[in-house]
Amino acid sequence: MPYKDMREFLHKLENIGQLKRVQVPLDCRQGTNELQALMRHLAETSGPALILDNLVGYNTPGVPLIFNPYGTRERTALILDTPDPVAAKLKHFQVLADPSRWIQPVLVDRKQAPCKDVVIPKDQVSVDKHIPHVFFGKEGASYITGGVGVTKDPETGIRNVGAYRATSFWNCVHPHGGSYSEEQQKKQISVFAFWNPPMSHIGLHLAKAQRMGKPLEVAFACQVDPALHLASATGIPYGMDEYDYAGGLRGAPLELVKCETVDLEVPATAEYVIEGVFRPDVPTDIIGWHSNSVGYYDKHQIFPMFDVTCITHRRNPMWYGTIEMMPPFDHNFMALLPIEGEMLSDLKRKIPEVKDCVVTPNMTYIVQLSVDGAQKPHPEFGKYVLHAAWGAAGRWPRTAKMLVVVGPDVNPYDIASVEWAIQTRVQPYSDIIINRSGQAMVLDPSAPKGPQGFPTSSEQMGIDATIKIPERFTEYADVSQADPADVAKIAAKLKGIC
Ligand SMILES: Cc1cc2nc3c(=O)[nH]c(=O)nc-3n(C[C@H](O)[C@H](O)[C@H](O)COP(=O)(O)O)c2cc1C
Structure with a gap:
Protein backbone atom coordinates (compact mmCIF):
# COMPACT_ATOMS: atom_id res chain seq x y z
CA MET A 1 0.00 0.00 0.00
CA PRO A 2 1.46 3.40 -0.92
CA TYR A 3 1.64 6.17 1.64
CA LYS A 4 -1.00 8.82 1.15
CA ASP A 5 1.25 11.53 2.50
CA MET A 6 4.19 12.32 4.73
CA ARG A 7 2.05 11.71 7.82
CA GLU A 8 1.44 8.06 6.89
CA PHE A 9 5.17 7.56 6.40
CA LEU A 10 5.80 9.02 9.87
CA HIS A 11 3.16 6.69 11.35
CA LYS A 12 4.98 3.77 9.79
CA LEU A 13 8.27 4.92 11.38
CA GLU A 14 6.55 5.38 14.75
CA ASN A 15 5.02 1.88 14.58
CA ILE A 16 8.43 0.28 14.12
CA GLY A 17 10.07 2.35 16.88
CA GLN A 18 11.97 4.57 14.43
CA LEU A 19 10.36 7.87 15.39
CA LYS A 20 10.45 9.75 18.68
CA ARG A 21 8.79 12.97 19.84
CA VAL A 22 11.11 15.44 21.55
CA GLN A 23 9.82 18.01 24.06
CA VAL A 24 13.30 19.14 25.17
CA PRO A 25 13.78 22.81 24.21
CA LEU A 26 16.11 23.15 21.21
CA ASP A 27 17.36 26.42 19.76
CA CYS A 28 16.59 26.96 16.06
CA ARG A 29 17.73 30.58 15.71
CA GLN A 30 20.22 32.03 13.25
CA GLY A 31 23.67 31.97 14.89
CA THR A 32 22.78 30.11 18.13
CA ASN A 33 20.94 27.06 16.85
CA GLU A 34 21.57 23.49 18.05
CA LEU A 35 20.20 21.76 14.96
CA GLN A 36 23.46 21.05 13.09
CA ALA A 37 24.89 19.45 16.24
CA LEU A 38 21.71 17.39 16.61
CA MET A 39 22.03 16.22 13.00
CA ARG A 40 25.65 15.13 13.59
CA HIS A 41 24.70 13.31 16.80
CA LEU A 42 21.95 11.40 15.01
CA ALA A 43 24.22 10.57 12.07
CA GLU A 44 26.93 9.21 14.39
CA THR A 45 24.49 7.03 16.31
CA SER A 46 22.19 5.98 13.41
CA GLY A 47 19.56 7.74 15.50
CA PRO A 48 15.79 7.71 14.88
CA ALA A 49 13.56 10.19 13.11
CA LEU A 50 12.35 12.91 15.46
CA ILE A 51 9.44 15.27 15.77
CA LEU A 52 10.67 18.42 17.51
CA ASP A 53 7.82 20.03 19.45
CA ASN A 54 9.62 22.64 21.52
CA LEU A 55 11.87 24.84 19.39
CA VAL A 56 13.28 27.98 20.94
CA GLY A 57 13.06 31.07 18.73
CA TYR A 58 10.69 29.37 16.27
CA ASN A 59 8.39 31.69 14.34
CA THR A 60 5.55 29.09 14.11
CA PRO A 61 5.46 27.33 17.51
CA GLY A 62 2.36 25.26 16.70
CA VAL A 63 3.99 23.56 13.70
CA PRO A 64 5.98 20.41 14.64
CA LEU A 65 9.34 19.98 12.92
CA ILE A 66 10.07 16.64 11.22
CA PHE A 67 13.76 15.84 11.66
CA ASN A 68 16.01 13.06 10.30
CA PRO A 69 13.30 10.83 8.74
CA TYR A 70 15.74 9.49 6.09
CA GLY A 71 18.85 9.28 8.31
CA THR A 72 19.69 5.64 7.46
CA ARG A 73 19.64 3.62 4.25
CA GLU A 74 17.03 1.33 5.84
CA ARG A 75 14.58 4.15 6.64
CA THR A 76 15.12 5.59 3.18
CA ALA A 77 14.27 2.17 1.71
CA LEU A 78 10.98 2.23 3.62
CA ILE A 79 9.87 4.99 1.27
CA LEU A 80 9.46 2.14 -1.22
CA ASP A 81 7.86 -0.09 1.40
CA THR A 82 10.81 -2.35 2.14
CA PRO A 83 13.42 -2.18 4.92
CA ASP A 84 16.05 -3.56 2.51
CA PRO A 85 18.12 -0.89 0.68
CA GLY A 321 14.00 20.75 8.30
CA THR A 322 17.37 19.39 7.21
CA ILE A 323 20.89 20.57 6.38
CA GLU A 324 23.59 19.51 3.95
CA MET A 325 26.94 19.24 5.77
CA MET A 326 29.89 16.88 6.09
CA PRO A 327 28.27 13.51 5.14
CA PRO A 328 26.42 11.59 6.26
CA PHE A 329 23.34 13.64 7.03
CA ASP A 330 19.61 12.94 6.89
CA HIS A 331 18.62 13.43 3.25
CA ASN A 332 22.03 12.32 1.96
CA PHE A 333 20.57 8.81 1.67
CA MET A 334 17.40 10.05 0.00
CA ALA A 335 19.51 11.78 -2.67
CA LEU A 336 21.81 8.74 -3.16
CA LEU A 337 19.14 6.10 -3.75
CA PRO A 338 17.87 7.81 -6.95
CA ILE A 339 21.40 8.28 -8.29
CA GLU A 340 22.12 4.59 -7.73
CA GLY A 341 18.83 3.64 -9.39
CA GLU A 342 19.43 5.95 -12.36
CA MET A 343 22.93 4.62 -12.89
CA LEU A 344 21.89 1.00 -12.57
CA SER A 345 19.03 1.43 -14.98
CA ASP A 346 21.30 3.04 -17.57
CA LEU A 347 24.30 0.70 -17.18
CA LYS A 348 22.33 -2.54 -16.98
CA ARG A 349 20.66 -1.76 -20.28
CA LYS A 350 24.05 -1.42 -21.93
CA ILE A 351 26.16 -3.88 -19.93
CA PRO A 352 24.30 -6.96 -18.63
CA GLU A 353 27.31 -7.89 -16.46
CA VAL A 354 26.68 -4.84 -14.21
CA LYS A 355 25.16 -6.20 -11.00
CA ASP A 356 24.93 -3.23 -8.65
CA CYS A 357 25.85 0.44 -8.28
CA VAL A 358 26.48 2.04 -4.91
CA VAL A 359 27.21 5.68 -4.19
CA THR A 360 28.69 6.36 -0.75
CA PRO A 361 27.62 9.38 1.32
CA ASN A 362 30.85 11.10 0.19
CA MET A 363 29.97 10.27 -3.41
CA THR A 364 32.47 7.59 -4.27
CA TYR A 365 30.86 5.54 -7.02
CA ILE A 366 31.22 1.76 -6.93
CA VAL A 367 30.10 -0.50 -9.76
CA GLN A 368 29.85 -4.20 -8.93
CA LEU A 369 30.00 -6.75 -11.75
CA SER A 370 28.44 -10.21 -11.76
CA VAL A 371 31.59 -11.64 -13.37
CA ASP A 372 35.31 -11.33 -12.77
CA GLY A 373 38.62 -12.79 -13.96
CA ALA A 374 38.32 -15.18 -16.88
CA GLN A 375 34.52 -14.80 -16.99
CA LYS A 376 34.80 -11.18 -18.09
CA PRO A 377 33.60 -10.75 -21.69
CA HIS A 378 36.96 -9.35 -22.77
CA PRO A 379 40.34 -8.23 -21.39
CA GLU A 380 40.34 -4.80 -19.73
CA PHE A 381 36.57 -5.04 -19.29
CA GLY A 382 36.81 -3.15 -15.98
CA LYS A 383 38.15 -0.09 -17.82
CA TYR A 384 35.36 -0.28 -20.37
CA VAL A 385 32.90 -0.17 -17.45
CA LEU A 386 34.71 2.85 -15.94
CA HIS A 387 34.22 4.80 -19.16
CA ALA A 388 30.59 3.68 -19.41
CA ALA A 389 29.92 4.87 -15.85
CA TRP A 390 31.36 8.31 -16.59
CA GLY A 391 29.16 8.35 -19.69
CA ALA A 392 26.00 7.14 -17.94
CA ALA A 393 22.76 9.09 -18.26
CA GLY A 394 21.74 11.76 -15.77
CA ARG A 395 23.37 14.58 -13.90
CA TRP A 396 25.62 12.77 -11.46
CA PRO A 397 27.72 9.79 -12.65
CA ARG A 398 29.62 12.08 -15.05
CA THR A 399 30.84 13.93 -11.93
CA ALA A 400 32.21 10.75 -10.28
CA LYS A 401 35.62 11.85 -9.04
CA MET A 402 36.35 8.48 -7.45
CA LEU A 403 34.95 5.52 -9.31
CA VAL A 404 35.74 1.87 -8.58
CA VAL A 405 34.76 -1.30 -10.49
CA VAL A 406 34.75 -4.51 -8.44
CA GLY A 407 33.86 -8.17 -8.91
CA PRO A 408 30.92 -10.10 -7.43
CA ASP A 409 32.78 -11.19 -4.26
CA VAL A 410 33.31 -7.58 -3.12
CA ASN A 411 30.55 -5.96 -1.07
CA PRO A 412 30.03 -2.52 -2.64
CA TYR A 413 28.31 -1.23 0.53
CA ASP A 414 31.38 -2.04 2.61
CA ILE A 415 34.24 0.39 2.06
CA ALA A 416 36.65 -2.00 3.83
CA SER A 417 35.79 -4.69 1.27
CA VAL A 418 36.33 -2.26 -1.61
CA GLU A 419 39.65 -1.17 -0.08
CA TRP A 420 40.68 -4.85 0.15
CA ALA A 421 39.97 -5.28 -3.57
CA ILE A 422 42.01 -2.19 -4.40
CA GLN A 423 44.92 -3.39 -2.26
CA THR A 424 44.99 -6.89 -3.71
CA ARG A 425 43.80 -6.54 -7.31
CA VAL A 426 45.14 -3.19 -8.52
CA GLN A 427 48.48 -2.04 -9.87
CA PRO A 428 48.11 1.74 -9.75
CA TYR A 429 49.90 2.66 -12.96
CA SER A 430 48.21 -0.02 -15.06
CA ASP A 431 44.74 -0.20 -13.49
CA ILE A 432 43.86 3.39 -12.65
CA ILE A 433 42.62 5.81 -15.27
CA ILE A 434 43.22 9.47 -14.53
CA ASN A 435 40.70 11.47 -16.51
CA ARG A 436 42.04 15.02 -16.64
CA SER A 437 38.97 16.55 -18.23
CA GLY A 438 36.02 15.19 -16.28
CA GLN A 439 33.05 17.18 -15.15
CA ALA A 440 33.31 18.70 -11.69
CA MET A 441 30.94 18.10 -8.85
CA VAL A 442 30.28 21.80 -8.72
CA LEU A 443 30.64 22.03 -4.93
CA ASP A 444 34.09 20.37 -4.79
CA PRO A 445 36.42 23.01 -3.33
CA SER A 446 39.52 21.23 -4.68
CA ALA A 447 38.50 21.66 -8.35
CA PRO A 448 39.70 24.86 -10.06
CA LYS A 449 37.05 27.54 -10.49
CA GLY A 450 36.05 28.38 -14.09
CA PRO A 451 35.18 31.81 -15.46
CA GLN A 452 31.63 31.39 -14.10
CA GLY A 453 33.06 31.48 -10.56
CA PHE A 454 32.50 27.79 -9.79
CA PRO A 455 34.22 24.59 -10.91
CA THR A 456 32.93 22.97 -14.08
CA SER A 457 35.79 20.59 -14.88
CA SER A 458 37.72 18.31 -12.60
CA GLU A 459 40.29 15.53 -12.65
CA GLN A 460 38.81 12.11 -11.96
CA MET A 461 40.13 8.71 -10.95
CA GLY A 462 38.70 5.42 -12.13
CA ILE A 463 40.02 2.27 -10.43
CA ASP A 464 39.67 -1.07 -12.14
CA ALA A 465 39.67 -3.45 -9.15
CA THR A 466 38.72 -6.55 -11.11
CA ILE A 467 40.97 -9.61 -11.24
CA LYS A 468 43.35 -9.27 -14.20
CA ILE A 469 42.72 -12.58 -15.88
CA PRO A 470 43.41 -12.92 -18.77
CA GLU A 471 45.17 -9.53 -19.04
CA ARG A 472 48.04 -10.30 -16.65
CA PHE A 473 47.56 -13.70 -15.07
CA THR A 474 46.29 -17.14 -15.95
CA GLU A 475 45.32 -17.94 -12.37
CA TYR A 476 44.80 -16.00 -9.11
CA ALA A 477 45.30 -16.85 -5.44
CA ASP A 478 42.21 -18.27 -3.71
CA VAL A 479 40.51 -15.91 -1.24
CA SER A 480 40.92 -16.92 2.38
CA GLN A 481 37.51 -16.21 3.87
CA ALA A 482 34.89 -18.21 5.75
CA ASP A 483 31.64 -19.19 4.01
CA PRO A 484 28.78 -16.96 5.28
CA ALA A 485 26.63 -20.08 5.89
CA ASP A 486 29.37 -21.53 8.13
CA VAL A 487 29.67 -18.21 9.97
CA ALA A 488 25.91 -18.25 10.64
CA LYS A 489 26.13 -21.86 11.86
CA ILE A 490 28.95 -21.12 14.31
CA ALA A 491 27.17 -18.01 15.55
CA ALA A 492 24.07 -20.11 16.27
CA LYS A 493 26.17 -22.76 18.04
CA LEU A 494 27.73 -20.14 20.36
CA LYS A 495 24.56 -18.10 20.90
CA GLY A 496 24.53 -16.46 24.32
CA ILE A 497 28.30 -16.95 24.76
CA CYS A 498 29.83 -14.72 22.08
C1 LIG B 1 16.45 16.84 -0.38
C2 LIG B 1 17.09 17.14 -1.71
C3 LIG B 1 17.48 18.43 -2.02
C4 LIG B 1 18.02 18.74 -3.27
N1 LIG B 1 18.34 20.03 -3.55
C5 LIG B 1 18.74 20.38 -4.78
C6 LIG B 1 18.92 21.75 -5.10
O1 LIG B 1 18.78 22.61 -4.25
N2 LIG B 1 19.25 22.05 -6.39
C7 LIG B 1 19.41 21.09 -7.34
O2 LIG B 1 19.69 21.43 -8.49
N3 LIG B 1 19.27 19.77 -7.06
C8 LIG B 1 18.92 19.40 -5.81
N4 LIG B 1 18.75 18.07 -5.49
C9 LIG B 1 19.01 17.05 -6.52
C10 LIG B 1 17.88 17.04 -7.53
O3 LIG B 1 16.64 16.83 -6.89
C11 LIG B 1 18.06 15.95 -8.58
O4 LIG B 1 19.27 16.15 -9.30
C12 LIG B 1 16.88 15.87 -9.55
O5 LIG B 1 17.17 14.95 -10.56
C13 LIG B 1 16.55 17.22 -10.15
O6 LIG B 1 15.38 17.13 -10.90
P1 LIG B 1 15.37 17.50 -12.45
O7 LIG B 1 16.29 16.48 -13.09
O8 LIG B 1 13.95 17.36 -12.85
O9 LIG B 1 15.87 18.90 -12.51
C14 LIG B 1 18.23 17.72 -4.23
C15 LIG B 1 17.87 16.40 -3.91
C16 LIG B 1 17.31 16.11 -2.66
C17 LIG B 1 16.94 14.69 -2.33
Missing part, protein backbone atom coordinates in the same frame (compact mmCIF):
# COMPACT_ATOMS: atom_id res chain seq x y z
CA VAL A 86 19.01 -3.28 -2.15
CA ALA A 87 15.37 -4.25 -2.73
CA ALA A 88 14.43 -0.55 -2.72
CA LYS A 89 17.10 0.24 -5.29
CA LEU A 90 15.96 -2.63 -7.51
CA LYS A 91 12.38 -1.39 -7.38
CA HIS A 92 13.52 2.17 -8.14
CA PHE A 93 15.56 1.09 -11.14
CA GLN A 94 13.05 -1.42 -12.50
CA VAL A 95 10.24 1.14 -12.54
CA LEU A 96 12.58 3.77 -13.97
CA ALA A 97 13.67 1.46 -16.78
CA ASP A 98 10.08 0.57 -17.72
CA PRO A 99 7.83 3.61 -18.32
CA SER A 100 4.93 1.25 -19.11
CA ARG A 101 4.72 0.79 -15.32
CA TRP A 102 4.37 4.53 -14.70
CA ILE A 103 0.92 5.68 -13.59
CA GLN A 104 -0.55 9.07 -14.44
CA PRO A 105 -1.91 11.19 -11.58
CA VAL A 106 -5.61 11.95 -11.10
CA LEU A 107 -7.09 15.37 -10.43
CA VAL A 108 -9.31 15.81 -7.38
CA ASP A 109 -11.64 18.61 -6.41
CA ARG A 110 -10.24 21.23 -4.05
CA LYS A 111 -12.83 20.19 -1.43
CA GLN A 112 -11.02 16.84 -1.18
CA ALA A 113 -7.61 18.49 -0.88
CA PRO A 114 -6.35 18.98 2.69
CA CYS A 115 -3.60 21.28 1.40
CA LYS A 116 -6.40 23.86 0.82
CA ASP A 117 -7.57 23.88 4.46
CA VAL A 118 -6.05 27.34 4.89
CA VAL A 119 -5.59 29.72 1.94
CA ILE A 120 -3.52 32.89 2.32
CA PRO A 121 -4.01 35.22 -0.64
CA LYS A 122 -1.21 37.29 -2.17
CA ASP A 123 -2.01 40.56 -0.42
CA GLN A 124 -1.92 38.86 3.00
CA VAL A 125 1.16 36.70 2.40
CA SER A 126 3.95 37.37 4.85
CA VAL A 127 6.67 34.75 4.66
CA ASP A 128 7.88 35.58 8.17
CA LYS A 129 4.51 34.46 9.59
CA HIS A 130 3.23 31.91 7.12
CA ILE A 131 6.31 29.75 6.49
CA PRO A 132 8.16 28.05 9.38
CA HIS A 133 11.80 29.09 9.75
CA VAL A 134 14.60 27.02 11.29
CA PHE A 135 18.31 27.75 10.94
CA PHE A 136 21.20 25.29 10.87
CA GLY A 137 24.89 25.79 11.72
CA LYS A 138 26.34 29.03 10.38
CA GLU A 139 23.94 29.24 7.46
CA GLY A 140 22.78 32.76 6.73
CA ALA A 141 19.35 31.80 5.39
CA SER A 142 16.58 29.53 6.50
CA TYR A 143 15.89 26.79 3.94
CA ILE A 144 12.76 25.17 2.63
CA THR A 145 14.08 21.63 2.30
CA GLY A 146 10.98 19.46 2.15
CA GLY A 147 9.63 20.85 -1.10
CA VAL A 148 9.24 19.62 -4.65
CA GLY A 149 9.19 22.39 -7.24
CA VAL A 150 6.67 22.21 -10.07
CA THR A 151 7.05 24.21 -13.31
CA LYS A 152 6.06 23.77 -16.95
CA ASP A 153 8.28 24.16 -20.02
CA PRO A 154 7.31 27.62 -21.29
CA GLU A 155 7.31 26.36 -24.89
CA THR A 156 5.74 22.91 -24.71
CA GLY A 157 3.83 23.13 -21.43
CA ILE A 158 5.31 19.78 -20.34
CA ARG A 159 5.60 19.58 -16.56
CA ASN A 160 8.69 19.02 -14.42
CA VAL A 161 8.78 18.21 -10.73
CA GLY A 162 12.17 18.40 -8.99
CA ALA A 163 13.53 18.28 -5.45
CA TYR A 164 15.23 21.64 -5.04
CA ARG A 165 15.97 23.61 -1.91
CA ALA A 166 14.49 27.07 -1.62
CA THR A 167 15.22 29.80 0.89
CA SER A 168 13.42 32.72 2.34
CA PHE A 169 15.11 36.02 3.12
CA TRP A 170 13.32 36.75 6.38
CA ASN A 171 15.69 37.36 9.28
CA CYS A 172 18.62 36.23 7.14
CA VAL A 173 22.17 37.42 7.46
CA HIS A 174 23.40 38.96 4.21
CA PRO A 175 26.79 37.42 3.32
CA HIS A 176 28.22 40.79 2.23
CA GLY A 177 26.92 42.65 5.25
CA GLY A 178 23.97 44.29 3.47
CA SER A 179 20.32 43.65 4.12
CA TYR A 180 17.37 42.31 2.19
CA SER A 181 14.44 44.58 1.42
CA GLU A 182 11.13 44.32 3.28
CA GLU A 183 9.49 43.03 0.05
CA GLN A 184 12.13 40.31 -0.33
CA GLN A 185 11.80 39.25 3.30
CA LYS A 186 8.01 38.98 3.25
CA LYS A 187 6.97 38.28 -0.34
CA GLN A 188 9.82 36.51 -2.14
CA ILE A 189 11.45 33.09 -2.09
CA SER A 190 14.63 31.99 -3.86
CA VAL A 191 15.43 28.60 -5.38
CA PHE A 192 18.75 26.76 -5.74
CA ALA A 193 18.03 26.14 -9.39
CA PHE A 194 21.22 26.48 -11.40
CA TRP A 195 23.21 23.80 -9.64
CA ASN A 196 25.68 21.92 -11.79
CA PRO A 197 25.63 21.72 -15.57
CA PRO A 198 23.81 20.17 -17.37
CA MET A 199 21.56 22.02 -14.96
CA SER A 200 18.40 21.13 -13.24
CA HIS A 201 15.22 21.00 -15.29
CA ILE A 202 13.72 23.95 -13.43
CA GLY A 203 16.93 25.77 -14.43
CA LEU A 204 16.25 24.89 -18.08
CA HIS A 205 12.68 26.18 -17.76
CA LEU A 206 13.92 29.41 -16.23
CA ALA A 207 16.55 29.93 -18.94
CA LYS A 208 13.92 29.32 -21.64
CA ALA A 209 11.38 31.68 -20.04
CA GLN A 210 14.02 34.39 -19.73
CA ARG A 211 15.00 33.98 -23.41
CA MET A 212 11.33 34.22 -24.42
CA GLY A 213 10.73 37.22 -22.14
CA LYS A 214 7.94 35.30 -20.34
CA PRO A 215 7.18 34.89 -16.63
CA LEU A 216 7.47 31.36 -15.24
CA GLU A 217 4.88 30.05 -12.81
CA VAL A 218 6.08 27.84 -9.98
CA ALA A 219 4.63 25.90 -7.05
CA PHE A 220 6.52 24.31 -4.18
CA ALA A 221 4.63 21.45 -2.53
CA CYS A 222 6.22 20.82 0.87
CA GLN A 223 6.17 17.56 2.83
CA VAL A 224 4.59 15.23 0.31
CA ASP A 225 4.45 11.43 0.08
CA PRO A 226 8.18 10.60 0.27
CA ALA A 227 7.85 8.41 -2.85
CA LEU A 228 7.15 11.61 -4.78
CA HIS A 229 10.11 13.32 -3.11
CA LEU A 230 12.28 10.39 -4.23
CA ALA A 231 10.88 10.50 -7.77
CA SER A 232 11.54 14.25 -7.87
CA ALA A 233 15.15 13.68 -6.84
CA THR A 234 15.57 11.25 -9.76
CA GLY A 235 16.99 12.52 -13.03
CA ILE A 236 14.32 11.20 -15.37
CA PRO A 237 14.70 12.29 -19.02
CA TYR A 238 13.72 15.88 -19.80
CA GLY A 239 10.13 16.04 -21.00
CA MET A 240 8.91 13.11 -18.88
CA ASP A 241 6.75 13.71 -15.82
CA GLU A 242 7.94 12.83 -12.31
CA TYR A 243 4.30 12.59 -11.17
CA ASP A 244 3.88 9.60 -13.53
CA TYR A 245 7.09 7.99 -12.33
CA ALA A 246 6.06 8.53 -8.69
CA GLY A 247 2.73 6.82 -9.50
CA GLY A 248 4.73 3.83 -10.81
CA LEU A 249 6.84 3.72 -7.65
CA ARG A 250 3.74 3.88 -5.44
CA GLY A 251 1.72 1.47 -7.56
CA ALA A 252 -1.17 3.96 -7.47
CA PRO A 253 -1.79 7.39 -8.99
CA LEU A 254 -0.97 10.54 -7.09
CA GLU A 255 -3.96 12.73 -6.28
CA LEU A 256 -3.36 16.25 -7.51
CA VAL A 257 -5.27 19.49 -7.12
CA LYS A 258 -5.14 22.70 -9.14
CA CYS A 259 -3.23 25.62 -7.64
CA GLU A 260 -5.07 28.81 -6.66
CA THR A 261 -3.10 31.41 -8.63
CA VAL A 262 -0.98 29.52 -11.16
CA ASP A 263 -1.76 26.95 -13.84
CA LEU A 264 -0.04 24.08 -12.03
CA GLU A 265 -1.08 20.98 -10.08
CA VAL A 266 0.23 19.86 -6.68
CA PRO A 267 -0.36 16.83 -4.44
CA ALA A 268 -3.65 17.28 -2.57
CA THR A 269 -2.12 16.00 0.70
CA ALA A 270 0.92 18.31 0.78
CA GLU A 271 1.40 20.03 4.14
CA TYR A 272 2.16 23.42 2.55
CA VAL A 273 2.00 24.81 -0.99
CA ILE A 274 3.84 27.99 -1.97
CA GLU A 275 2.70 29.40 -5.31
CA GLY A 276 4.54 32.09 -7.21
CA VAL A 277 5.87 33.60 -10.42
CA PHE A 278 9.41 34.28 -11.61
CA ARG A 279 9.47 37.61 -13.41
CA PRO A 280 10.68 37.49 -17.05
CA ASP A 281 14.04 39.04 -16.17
CA VAL A 282 14.46 36.42 -13.38
CA PRO A 283 16.00 38.57 -10.63
CA THR A 284 18.66 36.88 -8.50
CA ASP A 285 20.25 37.61 -5.16
CA ILE A 286 23.02 36.12 -3.10
CA ILE A 287 22.55 34.18 0.09
CA GLY A 288 25.19 32.81 2.41
CA TRP A 289 26.87 31.21 4.16
CA HIS A 290 25.44 28.14 2.46
CA SER A 291 26.31 24.71 3.87
CA ASN A 292 26.78 22.23 1.04
CA SER A 293 26.54 18.48 0.51
CA VAL A 294 30.30 17.94 0.24
CA GLY A 295 30.75 19.31 3.75
CA TYR A 296 31.86 22.93 3.33
CA TYR A 297 30.31 26.37 3.58
CA ASP A 298 30.04 28.33 0.34
CA LYS A 299 30.58 31.96 1.33
CA HIS A 300 27.72 32.79 -0.99
CA GLN A 301 25.48 31.28 -3.63
CA ILE A 302 23.37 33.07 -6.23
CA PHE A 303 19.72 32.07 -6.30
CA PRO A 304 16.89 33.22 -8.63
CA MET A 305 13.85 34.64 -6.83
CA PHE A 306 10.11 34.44 -7.38
CA ASP A 307 7.21 36.53 -6.10
CA VAL A 308 4.88 34.54 -3.84
CA THR A 309 1.29 34.74 -5.09
CA CYS A 310 -0.39 32.48 -2.52
CA ILE A 311 0.36 30.10 0.34
CA THR A 312 -1.99 27.26 1.28
CA HIS A 313 -1.59 24.68 4.01
CA ARG A 314 -3.27 21.88 5.92
CA ARG A 315 -4.95 22.36 9.25
CA ASN A 316 -2.30 21.63 11.95
CA PRO A 317 0.48 21.45 9.35
CA MET A 318 3.93 19.89 9.79
CA TRP A 319 7.28 21.18 8.55
CA TYR A 320 10.52 19.37 7.64
